[in-house]
Amino acid sequence: MRTAKFALGLLCAATLIGAPQVEAKPGGCLKYGVAGAVAGHYAGHHAMKGAIAGCLAGIARRKAYNDELARQKADAAKKNAAITGAPVESPPPTTSEAPATATPATDQK
Numbered sequence: 001m002r003t004a005k006f007a008l009g010l011l012c013a014a015t016l017i018g019a020p021q022v023e024a025k026p027g028g029c030l031k032y033g034v035a036g037a038v039a040g041h042y043a044g045h046h047a048m049k050g051a052i053a054g055c056l057a058g059i060a061r062r063k064a065y066n067d068e069l070a071r072q073k074a075d076a077a078k079k080n081a082a083i084t085g086a087p088v089e090s091p092p093p094t095t096s097e098a099p100a101t102a103t104p105a106t107d108q109k
């Protein structure tokens with residue numbers, strides 16, 4: 001019995017040590033929309049209004065998270081470039097920063 005408990009303890013420890021780190025990301029439209037619908041339902045049967053408001057809040061929260069993540073990656077790249085002396089590449093523009101009209105490159109002879 002003592003050996004079984006020891007083996008179970010080792011198995012649990014090995015599972016915890018080998019487990020990957022989990023990253024908590026903020027929810028998007030679906031997660032916040034459901035929460036808003038439930039809250040709206042209990043606040044006077046306004047489930048649709050709550051779902052729409054929750055969806056918009058989820059989109060805003062996810063966009064802020066993605067912007068912060070991109071900023072952190074850019075800062076890390078600048079620090080790495082300063083240490084190694086490698087040139088820093090600018091990240092590709094996000095959809096909000098992209099030019100409104102883009103002309104495709106043409107190959108003329």
